[in-house]
Amino acid sequence: SAVISQKPSRDICQRGTSLTIQCQVDSQVTMMFWYRQQPGQSLTLIATANQGSEATYESGFVIDKFPISRPNLTFSTLTVSNMSPEDSSIYLCSVVQGDSYEQYFGPGTRLTVT
């Protein structure tokens, strides 16, 4: 399976600031996604990161709050903008393996907003 890394692994940020999370894959993948897992909850899809074009956002998530870039087939970033304590979550990227269509997740970024 693809090896996925995320940076940072965790961070504590102040209200009103922004944080950019990086997701790097060791091989080219077609599909990349960003999910959020709020404390003690399940995972919710934020958006599909499209290579070379604007991300596709799910209901309840907007580009101004969660801008996403995907410049190539192995890398994507998610920015959490103008953070509030409600943004405290684990943010995970996932990729779809091209041949098997299995979906693998990165280790996650644990964000705490104070």
Next chain:
Amino acid sequence: AQKVTQAQTEISVVEKEDVTLDCVYETRDTTYYLFWYKQPPSGELVFLIRRNSFDEQNEISGRYSWNFQKSTSSFNFTITASQVVDSAVYFCALSDYTDKLIFGTGTRLQVFP
């Protein structure tokens, strides 16, 4: 709309017991995909299985087995002879051709020695 229900919030068993985690899904699609993931206390999400809607054959992988029944829209997961290392939150998920995953609320499994 698609939906995944994991009615069991938490299950506790003693080591070596067998345990079944239930997953019921809803979808109008004829082609869909079902997944199970494990999230141990470390927080990483570990892929366990992906099954497409046309393959109703049960799957066995070591102590893990999965029972897919389209008639009841269920995709249940059984751990045989559970071990302490099986303690984790287990998520069932559903996707269509877009690969977007809809997750259930998860079942926390605690295996006591």
